[in-house]
Amino acid sequence: MARRSDHSRDEIKEMALVAGEKIIEEEGYKALTARRVSSAIGYTVGSLYLVFSNLDDLRLQINTRTLDQLLSGLDEVMKRCNTPHDCIKALAREYLRFAQRNELRWLMVFEHKLPAGIETPAWYLNHIEKLFECIDQQFYSLGSVKAQTGSVRAARALWSGVHGICILASTGKLNVVSGETVESVVDTLVDNFLKGWAV
Amino acid sequence: MARRSDHSRDEIKEMALVAGEKIIEEEGYKALTARRVSSAIGYTVGSLYLVFSNLDDLRLQINTRTLDQLLSGLDEVMKRCNTPHDCIKALAREYLRFAQRNELRWLMVFEHKLPAGIETPAWYLNHIEKLFECIDQQFYSLGSVKAQTGSVRAARALWSGVHGICILASTGKLNVVSGETVESVVDTLVDNFLKGWAV
DNA sequence: ACCTGAACACCGTTCAAGT
DNA sequence: ACCTGAACACCGTTCAAGT
Numbered sequence: 001m002a003r004r005s006d007h008s009r010d011e012i013k014e015m016a017l018v019a020g021e022k023i024i025e026e027e028g029y030k031a032l033t034a035r036r037v038s039s040a041i042g043y044t045v046g047s048l049y050l051v052f053s054n055l056d057d058l059r060l061q062i063n064t065r066t067l068d069q070l071l072s073g074l075d076e077v078m079k080r081c082n083t084p085h086d087c088i089k090a091l092a093r094e095y096l097r098f099a100q101r102n103e104l105r106w107l108m109v110f111e112h113k114l115p116a117g118i119e120t121p122a123w124y125l126n127h128i129e130k131l132f133e134c135i136d137q138q139f140y141s142l143g144s145v146k147a148q149t150g151s152v153r154a155a156r157a158l159w160s161g162v163h164g165i166c167i168l169a170s171t172g173k174l175n176v177v178s179g180e181t182v183e184s185v186v187d188t189l190v191d192n193f194l195k196g197w198a199v
Numbered sequence: 200m201a202r203r204s205d206h207s208r209d210e211i212k213e214m215a216l217v218a219g220e221k222i223i224e225e226e227g228y229k230a231l232t233a234r235r236v237s238s239a240i241g242y243t244v245g246s247l248y249l250v251f252s253n254l255d256d257l258r259l260q261i262n263t264r265t266l267d268q269l270l271s272g273l274d275e276v277m278k279r280c281n282t283p284h285d286c287i288k289a290l291a292r293e294y295l296r297f298a299q300r301n302e303l304r305w306l307m308v309f310e311h312k313l314p315a316g317i318e319t320p321a322w323y324l325n326h327i328e329k330l331f332e333c334i335d336q337q338f339y340s341l342g343s344v345k346a347q348t349g350s351v352r353a354a355r356a357l358w359s360g361v362h363g364i365c366i367l368a369s370t371g372k373l374n375v376v377s378g379e380t381v382e383s384v385v386d387t388l389v390d391n392f393l394k395g396w397a398v
Numbered sequence: 399a400c401c402t403g404a405a406c407a408c409c410g411t412t413c414a415a416g417t
Numbered sequence: 418a419c420c421t422g423a424a425c426a427c428c429g430t431t432c433a434a435g436t
Contacts (some may be wrong), residue, residue, distance in 0.1 A: 002401040002436050028315050034429060044402055046431080055429065111310055113370065116227050120371060128372050150387070152376055157364065157388040160373065164363020165356065171312065172319060173327050174359060177351055188349070189356040193388065195395030201417050201420040233410060243421055245412080254410065 013051045015041040020062050021105060029108050032059065056114055060124060063109045067127050070098050070106070074134050084141040085194055091134060092162045092190050096183060099166040107170055110163075135159045142197075158193050162186055212250045214240040219261050220304060227303050228310060231258070255313055259323060262308045266326050269297050269305070273333050283340040284393055290333060291361045291389050295382060298365040306369055309362075334358045341396075357392050361385055 007015065019040040023031050034055055038048045052058045077094045081087040099106045109128075114120055132155065139151040168174040169182040176182060206214065218239040222230050233254055237247045251257045276293045280286040298305045308327075313319055331354065338350040367373040368381040375381060 002399090002434085004401065005399085028312070030314070033427090035427085045429085046403075047401060049430070050400075110366075110370065110372070113227070115229070125372070125374070129374050132374065153379060153384055153387050154391065156373060156375065157360075157384045157391070160364040160367050160384070161356075161360025161388055162363070163367060164361070165359040167309075167366060168359050168362060171309065173309070173324070174355060175324070175328050175331065176355065180352060185352055185356045185359065188352050189360055189392065192353065192356070192395035193391045195398050196391035196393065197395070199394050199398070201415085202418070203420065204418085232408090234408085244410085245422075246420060248411070249419075 009051060012041065012043065012047065016048060016051060016058065017062055017065065020058060021065070024062070024104050024108060025102070028104050029111060034058075056112075059108065059112055060121070062105070063112060064124065064127060066102065066105045066109050067131070069102070070095075071130055071134075073098055074131070078134065084138045087141075088135065088138045088158070088194065089187065089190050091138070092186050093183060095162055096166050096169075096186050099170055100182075103170050107167075110167065132156060132159055154193075154197055158190065161189050161193070165189065208250060211240065211242065211246065215247060215250060215257065216261055216264065219257060220264070223261070223303050223307060224301070228307050233257075255311075258307065258311055259320070261304070262311060263323065263326060265301065265304045265308050266330070268301070269294075270329055270333075272297055273330070277333065283337045286340075287334065287337045287357070287393065288386065288389050290337070291385050292382060294361055295365050295368075295385050298369055299381075302369050306366075309366065331355060331358055353392075353396055357389065360388050360392070364388065 016037050020032055020037050023036055023040065032055075034045050034048050037058070038045045048058070052061070073094055074091055077090050078087060081090045135155040135158065136152055139155040142151070165174065165182065165185050169176075169185075174182065174185070176185060215236050219231055219236050222235055222239070231254075233244050233247050236257070237244045247257070251260070272293055273290055276289050277286060280289045334354040334357065335351055338354040341350070364373065364381065364384050368375075368384075373381065373384070375384060
């Protein structure tokens with residue numbers, strides 16, 4: 001045993017991330033254990049710690065990949081829309097669509113908390129910040145009179161709201177009235193907020 | 200050893216719930232372990248399983264108590280407000296205030312997920328449902344023309360939105376612009392939404 | 399240099415055995 | 418009847434020892 005060199009460090013890392021993502025999508029956050037991941041890629045537990053500093057590091061890297069996918073989906077949408085109003089609506093729908101299509105992986109991005117005392121790395125928060133900036137931009141384009149002072153705050157408020165609907169829907173707590181779709185709830189929030197904002 | 204009878208079943212249960220709540224508030228969700236709780240109340244691990252069916256049962260019961268506190272806070276607010284508009288705004292602020300004052304316990308209510316395959320008990324979902332109903336009621340009182348068809352959907356949309364702001368703020372992901380308060384973000388969401396709804 | 403596998407200190411949960 | 422404490426099958430993480 002030892003000294004196999006079947007795979008490079010980077011290959012092992014990639015394999016572990018992919019295996020981890022699969023485990024999460026199939027069995028959820030809690031099923032992601034060091035032993036499960038390592039055995040899925042044909043290595044022993046110890047090897048994982050050659051490539052990740054600990055399990056939280058692995059989780060954070062998976063979350064970063066999820067965020068990147070989400071962001072590139074939003075970027076695609078932004079290219080294909082016209083007025084800021086339509087754009088915000090389309091972005092909100094894409095956000096929901098992604099959350100629904102990658103439910104367990106998306107949930108992990110927001111559920112994950114580092115142990116008390118250890119701060120979330122700044123680069124990770126910056127990554128999440130980019131989600132908000134997509135919307136900030138659209139509100140800026142709306143070019144309202146109050147653009148200067150309140151548009152960032154408005155963007156945060158609306159986007160957090162969309163996020164809240166997605167979270168409650170994903171965790172089965174939205175209790176939408178029968179016949180209604182989650183999408184219609186998102187539309188309701190966006191439409192009314194933007195109508196109010198335009199006044 | 201054995202046969203102490205220092206406390207009744209109900210007393211042990213109550214002690215465990217209180218000890219559990221303290222652990223959560225001080226060290227968060229993950230610090231709540233069977234061994235920690237049992238040693239905090241001066242019993243061995245096994246005893247806990249005489250009183251709770253498992254750890255998830257203990258968690259669910261703690262969450263139920265948290266929800267009850269939150270609901271009674273909202274009820275208090277409802278008594279003291281006048282127009283539906285003011286009432287919705289005051290309820291949203293109270294929701295945020297509770298989330299901020301009981302952060303880790305409040306977070307557990309929404310982060311907790313039972314293992315895959317096991318559904319959240321209906322009585323628990325009904326309890327969460329009551330949160331929404333507070334707002335449904337106010338929207339009904341707004342008595343808009345569209346009251347019949349869309350007011351429940353609107354209530355869900357706005358309340359999920361308020362929830363989203365609270366969640367992102369509690370998990371340090373809201374990134375409010377410096378100088379702004381989370382409360383001002385909540386106000387922005389509520390004010391603009393209601394303004395749009397009134398049009 | 400790379401990887402193993404055993405070790406350590408933890409988990410949740412169960413249950414025979416003691417009073 | 419009530420409670421214990423040891424057991425079992427798991428964790429995350431480390432690290433001496435092998436090739």
